Amino acid sequence: MAESKQSAELTEVQKKIRATFEAFDYEFNNTVDVREIGTIIYALGCFPSQKDLHDFIAQVEEDHTGWIHLDKFLPAMTEVLLEHKFPPIPEDLVLQAFEVLDKEKKGYLDPEELTKYMTQEGEPFTQVEMDEMLTAHADHEKNCICYKDLISQLTIDPDL
Amino acid sequence: MGCGTSVATEIQGKKVETGDAAILIQRWYRRYVARLEMRRRYTWNIFQSIEYAGEQDQLQLSSFFSFMLDNFTQLNGNGPDLISQLLDPVVDPWLDRDTCYNLIPVPESYTGPRLSFPLSISDTNALLSAFKEQQTLHARYVLQLLYETKKLLKQMPNIIHLSTSYTKEITICGDLHGRLDDLLLIFYKNGLPSAETPYVFNGDFVDRGKKSIEVVILLFAYLLLYPDYMHLNRGNHEDHIMNLRYGFTKEVMQKYKTHSREILQLFQDIFSLLPVATVIDGKILIVHGGISEQTDLDFLSSIERHKVKSALRFPRHSLEQLDISQSSRQTKIMRSTDSFCSSSSHSKNQKTPNLSRQDSATSTSSSSSSSSSSTSSLCSPRTPSCLSPRPSPSSLNVPYNINVLQVPFLDSLSSISVPSPPQHEREWKQIVDILWSDPKMQEGCSPNTFRGGGCYFGPDITQRLLLQHGLQLLIRSHECKQEGYELCHGGQVITIFSASNYYEEGSNRGAYIKVGRELVPRFYQYQVSRTTRRLTLTQRVRAAEGSALKALKEKLFSHRTELMAGFQQYDQNNTGTVSVSEWALVLEAGLRLDLPWRTLRPHLSRLAPDGSVEYQSCFEDMGPGIPLPQVTPNLADTLFRYRTDIEIIFNIIDKDHSGLISTEEFRNTWRLFSAHLGVDIDDRAIDDLARSIDFNKDGSIDFTEFLEAFRVVHKLDSKDQQFNGKTFQ
Numbered sequence: 033m034a035e036s037k038q039s040a041e042l043t044e045v046q047k048k049i050r051a052t053f054e055a056f057d058y059e060f061n062n063t064v065d066v067r068e069i070g071t072i073i074y075a076l077g078c079f080p081s082q083k084d085l086h087d088f089i090a091q092v093e094e095d096h097t098g099w100i101h102l103d104k105f106l107p108a109m110t111e112v113l114l115e116h117k118f119p120p121i122p123e124d125l126v127l128q129a130f131e132v133l134d135k136e137k138k139g140y141l142d143p144e145e146l147t148k149y150m151t152q153e154g155e156p157f158t159q160v161e162m163d164e165m166l167t168a169h170a171d172h173e174k175n176c177i178c179y180k181d182l183i184s185q186l187t188i189d190p191d192l
Numbered sequence: 193m194g195c196g197t198s199v200a201t202e203i204q205g206k207k208v209e210t211g212d213a214a215i216l217i218q219r220w221y222r223r224y225v226a227r228l229e230m231r232r233r234y235t236w237n238i239f240q241s242i243e244y245a246g247e248q249d250q251l252q253l254s255s256f257f258s259f260m261l262d263n264f265t266q267l268n269g270n271g272p273d274l275i276s277q278l279l280d281p282v283v284d285p286w287l288d289r290d291t292c293y294n295l296i297p298v299p300e301s302y303t304g305p306r307l308s309f310p311l312s313i314s315d316t317n318a319l320l321s322a323f324k325e326q327q328t329l330h331a332r333y334v335l336q337l338l339y340e341t342k343k344l345l346k347q348m349p350n351i352i353h354l355s356t357s358y359t360k361e362i363t364i365c366g367d368l369h370g371r372l373d374d375l376l377l378i379f380y381k382n383g384l385p386s387a388e389t390p391y392v393f394n395g396d397f398v399d400r401g402k403k404s405i406e407v408v409i410l411l412f413a414y415l416l417l418y419p420d421y422m423h424l425n426r427g428n429h430e431d432h433i434m435n436l437r438y439g440f441t442k443e444v445m446q447k448y449k450t451h452s453r454e455i456l457q458l459f460q461d462i463f464s465l466l467p468v469a470t471v472i473d474g475k476i477l478i479v480h481g482g483i484s485e486q487t488d489l490d491f492l493s494s495i496e497r498h499k500v501k502s503a504l505r506f507p508r509h510s511l512e513q514l515d516i517s518q519s520s521r522q523t524k525i526m527r528s529t530d531s532f533c534s535s536s537s538h539s540k541n542q543k544t545p546n547l548s549r550q551d552s553a554t555s556t557s558s559s560s561s562s563s564s565s566s567t568s569s570l571c572s573p574r575t576p577s578c579l580s581p582r583p584s585p586s587s588l589n590v591p592y593n594i595n596v597l598q599v600p601f602l603d604s605l606s607s608i609s610v611p612s613p614p615q616h617e618r619e620w621k622q623i624v625d626i627l628w629s630d631p632k633m634q635e636g637c638s639p640n641t642f643r644g645g646g647c648y649f650g651p652d653i654t655q656r657l658l659l660q661h662g663l664q665l666l667i668r669s670h671e672c673k674q675e676g677y678e679l680c681h682g683g684q685v686i687t688i689f690s691a692s693n694y695y696e697e698g699s700n701r702g703a704y705i706k707v708g709r710e711l712v713p714r715f716y717q718y719q720v721s722r723t724t725r726r727l728t729l730t731q732r733v734r735a736a737e738g739s740a741l742k743a744l745k746e747k748l749f750s751h752r753t754e755l756m757a758g759f760q761q762y763d764q765n766n767t768g769t770v771s772v773s774e775w776a777l778v779l780e781a782g783l784r785l786d787l788p789w790r791t792l793r794p795h796l797s798r799l800a801p802d803g804s805v806e807y808q809s810c811f812e813d814m815g816p817g818i819p820l821p822q823v824t825p826n827l828a829d830t831l832f833r834y835r836t837d838i839e840i841i842f843n844i845i846d847k848d849h850s851g852l853i854s855t856e857e858f859r860n861t862w863r864l865f866s867a868h869l870g871v872d873i874d875d876r877a878i879d880d881l882a883r884s885i886d887f888n889k890d891g892s893i894d895f896t897e898f899l900e901a902f903r904v905v906h907k908l909d910s911k912d913q914q915f916n917g918k919t920f921q
Contacts, residue, residue, distance in 0.1 A: 154214030
């Protein structure tokens with residue numbers, strides 16, 4: 033019975049992958065633009081690093097055409113999901129990460145502080161990404177980013 | 193949860209570098225944005241699917257009019273009615289005489305602009321101020337303006353050739369669709385049309401938006417003022433039949449109650465007189481839709497463009513080539529499918545679960561199930577997926593027992609007694625291809641079944657045409673783009689779209705192109721906004737998503753009977769639930785919209801504790817606008833679905849614009865419409881309906897009130913909360 037449970041899980045996983053893939057398949061020919069792959073993988077709940085993403089794309093892209101076909105994407109992505117290759121990050125860890133950045137233990141970050149970290153450290157944000165984060169989530173009156181609120185705001189977003 | 197490589201384990205309990213913390217936050221935030229992005233995409237899909245499905249519905253309406261002409265030439269018995277006038281206008285000599293507008297008195301009380309011809313800058317400025325202040329131009333001036341515009345356009349060639357050497361940069365704008373705010377914003381940002389600021393407007397000035405009249409009047413006014421610096425291309429919505437469905441006709445009838453007929457008549461002529469292409473410096477070709485493999489600019493220059501009044505009026509003699517026997521075979525195939533289907537016919541005869549994803553270009557919502565469409569050389573506006581038996585005039589009272597799909601456009605026309613103007617098939621196709629085609633990534637040229645007209649053209653087609661005529665760039669519009677513009681075919685094709693927030697506040701930007709002597713296009717984007725603060729991605733996605741989902745739910749509601757029948761087929765035990773896959777299948781088959789149903793499911797229906805879908809929940813939070821008259825569910829659905837079309841028909845019948853039509857007219861119209869649709873509704877139901885809504889019992893029906901009953905309201909929407917005293921969950 034473990035087998036049928038496994039294959040049921042497999043089918044569900046594949047359906048989910050297909051559904052997400054299809055949302056980006058504008059030409060209705062089972063291909064997506066390679067630039068969308070990151071979004072698709074994120075949308076499936078995975079957290080590849082930039083390097084992970086590059087490696088994955090190299091695996092599935094059709095000879096540098098800029099297109100990725102479902103035939104290659106499906107098995108590769110299935111493996112990623114079943115083996116939990118790029119696991120998501122739990123909220124409490126994100127909180128801890130923010131607390132690491134909040135050196136003065138204020139409970140919030142100034143926009144300048146956050147901008148510095150996000151655009152200069154790690155895998156830096158682009159200007160557009162930074163603007164979006166600040167506009168959407170900064171408390172405009174107090175001019176700060178209360179990261180506890182931010183975390184809860186972003187995680188109650190309805191799951192697709 | 194994960195295996196070794198995850199960042200998480202490194203952080204847990206250890207002292208970490210800020211770099212690692214930053215990465216964690218960045219990844220986590222990017223995931224959020226990725227999901228927002230995904231929602232934005234499927235929201236976009238929803239809007240586009242519904243839009244194109246609606247355009248296909250348009251063909252339904254036009255075929256209905258043809259059908260009416262066939263069977264009911266004079267609905268009112270008092271001379272040619274508006275419908276025949278609209279479809280096959282006899283040139284009214286009164287309109288060509290230059291005194292037609294002089295006869296219209298302008299009252300002293302009118303405070304709007306009083307134009308004097310030839311127009312001067314003070315006239316155009318007066319128009320700008322007036323429209324900014326929501327004023328309406330008096331019918332007399334509208335007619336005069338249109339008359340002058342028509343005279344001017346008659347002198348123009350099909351293809352206008354411009355040169356950058358006499359001017360600075362040329363500004364090229366895309367679809368406006370009646371969005372006055374966008375036009376005003378462009379003029380504000382870029383300058384009013386003048387010798388220093390010449391413009392090309394690439395079609396689709398009207399329909400959908402609420403200010404089509406104002407937009408087009410301004411464009412024509414500047415055209416008259418500066419014929420050398422203002423250039424207009426025809427779009428697929430500069431077409432009187434499209435206007436019937438997409439709002440322009442209605443807008444004219446509402447704003448100009450007394451003179452709508454003459455105004456619409458002039459617009460019809462003007463639209464077909466608009467040039468179809470513009471070429472800059474012999475290098476940049478600008479057309480509204482696109483091209484096909486048959487596109488030939490020399491041939492295009494030579495044809496009589498004004499003879500193609502509407503893309504939806506198919507040239508007569510091509511119909512003789514129609515393979516009727518093929519179609520009747522398909523009728524038999526269709527018979528076994530379930531009841532009433534909407535006009536956006538799908539490949540119904542290939543109803544398999546994986547239908548939605550097809551590799552061929554002829555995919556999604558429109559079917560090309562008749563092989564005659566692929567072998568014939570003409571790019572017909574509709575591939576007839578099936579034909580209903582020709583109804584004989586005497587049998588109008590007999591309800592149809594056969595469950596058939598709609599009467600396609602071509603079938604009705606084959607019997608039309610009123611002759612359409614003679615057109616060579618090739619000429620018609622040249623124009624339709626230019627106005628309706630879309631670029632695609634795949635090579636080759638295939639019929640654009642999604643739209644029902646024009647072609648899909650690949651990079652090779654573009655390349656060939658550009659080479660053939662020594663061009664280097666094709667600029668077109670016709671498709672809404674998120675950023676207002678998009679490049680494809682290796683940069684050889686640019687799509688430019690100038691109606692921002694087309695689907696919803698925040699759905700997309702508008703853009704225009706400026707091009708100078710070096711012929712390098714530069715893009716300028718903008719977005720009209722109700723608020724001064726820039727909306728975040730989150731807000732934009734939420735607003736657009738909400739609106740899209742509402743529209744989608746309305747579609748569900750208006751197909752309720754059919755969908756419930758579909759669900760019940762999978763739910764033999766009457767549990768009220770079906771699996772998610774089954775739910776998706778039913779919706780896919782019933783609505784013929786190619787959407788990610790599984791992804792949308794949480795927004796459309798509830799799950800039972802065991803993970804199956806409670807299908808009734810799809811319809812829960814919607815209801816009719818006012819208490820429904822007693823109607824059968826089937827009839828109700830049809831009314832919901834075709835409410836807009838029915839409204840148009842009523843408006844046309846209601847010649848004196850009183851808001852009332854006679855019960856007799858109502859009955860006849862309704863009977864015709866439902867016979868045409870093949871909906872099985874018996875006469876008694878219609879009579880009961882007519883009686884029940886004739887509230888005064890005086891033989892006339894207030895159709896506005898009637899239609900109000902068939903407007904879908906959302907119970908949870910604060911605007912719609914007048915819900916007949918019922919409590920809602």
